[in-house]
Amino acid sequence: MAEAIRLIKKYPNRRLYDTQTSSYITLGDVKQLVLENEGFQVVDAKSTEDLTRSILLQIILEEETVGVPIFTSPMLSQIIRFYGNAMQGIMGTFLEKNLQAFMDIQNSFQDQGKNVTDGSQFANPELWSQFMSVQTPVIQSMMSN
Structure with a gap:
């Protein structure tokens, strides 16, 4: 339900x-x-x-x-410039897909950390490679649309 x-x-x-x-x-x-x-x-x-x-x-x-912001002033300025631009929808999709990919990798790191028995907190660098490999297809897909 x-x-x-x-x-x-x-x-x-x-x-x-x-x-x-x-x-x-x-x-x-x-x-x-x-x-x-x-x-x-x-x-x-x-x-x-x-x-x-x-x-x-x-x-x-x-x-x-308060605290340490995620968004810098130049980044916020860049985002504002996309409003009303033909690329506005693409930018939203791009940010959403990349944030989801980042969250997926973070979850993988957390899962991996739970499975480590020797106490090491180092995650597999391969996961970062996977994250970076997502970037090119996402950009290509958006540009083709």
Whole structure:
């Protein structure tokens, strides 16, 4: 049986209401749902417009303003330049596929680390080669589309 998507309503006062727990939550709580891989959707309480992307972007903005950011200013400028460009869709696909490939390799490293009995934390360099080999076909595929 498929697990139901958790519904979070955003009210005009900017508060988030978790319908599963019948309580108000914070962006930090939503971040925790993401970290726990729990499916959820944020909707405007009045119009029922889907606000999930907007909330996720707010979480990213908060994360980027504290600690060590992932995105540099030049990188963000480059991303902004793709909006409205004919390559916008390709850029989104490219980023998504590469992030998924990176996550797959990270999971392989973690699995490999669990299987190492001598305590060594070094992963197989072959996995990095596999990651890098994904780059060329992804770019070629996008350019052919």
